[in-house]
Amino acid sequence: MVVVIPEQKLQNAEEQSNELELLISMFDSNITTSDDNSIVTITISSKYFILVLRCLYHELYPSHEPPIFTIIDMTSAEASHVVDIGVLEDRCNKIFIPGECVVYPWVGYITEYLEAMDVFVDENSAEKEAAAGSSALTENDELIADLENLEIFESEFDLEELQSPFTLTTDIPPPAILSKIYTGQILTERKSHFQAHVCPVTCQKDIDDALAALLLNPKIAAASHNIMAYRYTKDNGLVAQDYDDDGENKAGGRLLELIQLMNVENLLVVVSRWYGGVLLGPARFKCINNIAKNTIVESGLYDNDAKKKKKKK
Numbered sequence: 001m002v003v004v005i006p007e008q009k010l011q012n013a014e015e016q017s018n019e020l021e022l023l024i025s026m027f028d029s030n031i032t033t034s035d036d037n038s039i040v041t042i043t044i045s046s047k048y049f050i051l052v053l054r055c056l057y058h059e060l061y062p063s064h065e066p067p068i069f070t071i072i073d074m075t076s077a078e079a080s081h082v083v084d085i086g087v088l089e090d091r092c093n094k095i096f097i098p099g100e101c102v103v104y105p106w107v108g109y110i111t112e113y114l115e116a117m118d119v120f121v122d123e124n125s126a127e128k129e130a131a132a133g134s135s136a137l138t139e140n141d142e143l144i145a146d147l148e149n150l151e152i153f154e155s156e157f158d159l160e161e162l163q164s165p166f167t168l169t170t171d172i173p174p175p176a177i178l179s180k181i182y183t184g185q186i187l188t189e190r191k192s193h194f195q196a197h198v199c200p201v202t203c204q205k206d207i208d209d210a211l212a213a214l215l216l217n218p219k220i221a222a223a224s225h226n227i228m229a230y231r232y233t234k235d236n237g238l239v240a241q242d243y244d245d246d247g248e249n250k251a252g253g254r255l256l257e258l259i260q261l262m263n264v265e266n267l268l269v270v271v272s273r274w275y276g277g278v279l280l281g282p283a284r285f286k287c288i289n290n291i292a293k294n295t296i297v298e299s300g301l302y303d304n305d306a307k308k309k310k311k312k313k
Contacts (some may be wrong), residue, residue, distance in 0.1 A: 009059050016057045019101040046114035048121055050074040055103055066096040100249050178213045184295030191276025194287050196295035201232050201268045210268050224275035229255035230268040251288050258289050
């Protein structure tokens with residue numbers, strides 16, 4: 001039996017509240033909650049499928065256990081394809097890491113799964129139509145897609161294009177700060193792609209302008225996550241710093257810690273991640289920080305010799 005101390009219960013309740021706030025802001029009309037916010041119901045739909053994720057928050061979540069949950073298939077009974085709910089729920093259980101909120105990652109994973117299922121169904125249907133010619137499919141034709149055998153198709157990435165300078169739409173002039181942004185190489189880990197962007201900043205407007213400029217690039221705007229952290233010194237000598245996970249729980253905070261450890265000031269770091277369908281677990285944080293560190297060094301905004309001299313003093 002797990003015993004949770006009062007302080008941990010309070011922390012769990014706070015993290016549940018923060019997660020629920022994020023979920024409501026992200027999914028709006030597709031989410032409902034019970035009066036006490038302990039039960040969360042999210043509808044996740046795609047071209048062919050409708051699934052409902054229902055979660056029950058409890059005092060052991062997220063410190064020790066995931067929320068109690070179930071996935072309900074609301075796809076029309078007349079559909080010629082089904083989802084293996086048991087396998088999908090098993091995969092969701094494996095995503096959970098004690099101490100980390102998991103409902104948002106679950107929604108992301110289920111969404112990716114359904115999108116891949118849509119592709120699978122379309123390709124399978126096209127093959128059947130080509131084989132059958134003009135003959136119609138019988139009512140008993142059924143497509144069973146097992147997650148264990150389903151390949152999660154990567155998004156159509158053009159890696160060379162991602163590494164090239166930004167392609168902006170002709171009707172939007174590039175902001176002046178765009179020339180200050182340095183974009184690093186792409187790191188690929190089990191079908192997920194990571195790319196860091198760094199920019200010198202001295203005020204909040206610099207940060208807002210740089211983020212807006214980055215999002216003019218359609219590939220960056222379409223990333224699964226754009227994790228951000230910044231740190232700069234104000235005119236009064238105080239340090240301003242903050243971060244944004246953008247749905248990748250705790251990644252932004254770790255990115256800010258990296259900037260602090262490197263003792264870099266007046267810098268904005270954004271790491272874009274394009275999810276490739278394979279869960280990385282804790283390894284994703286290593287990828288995010290490694291690509292950020294390498295890009296900061298490559299950009300010339302990190303003076304290692306100066307940092308060493310500063311430490312000696």
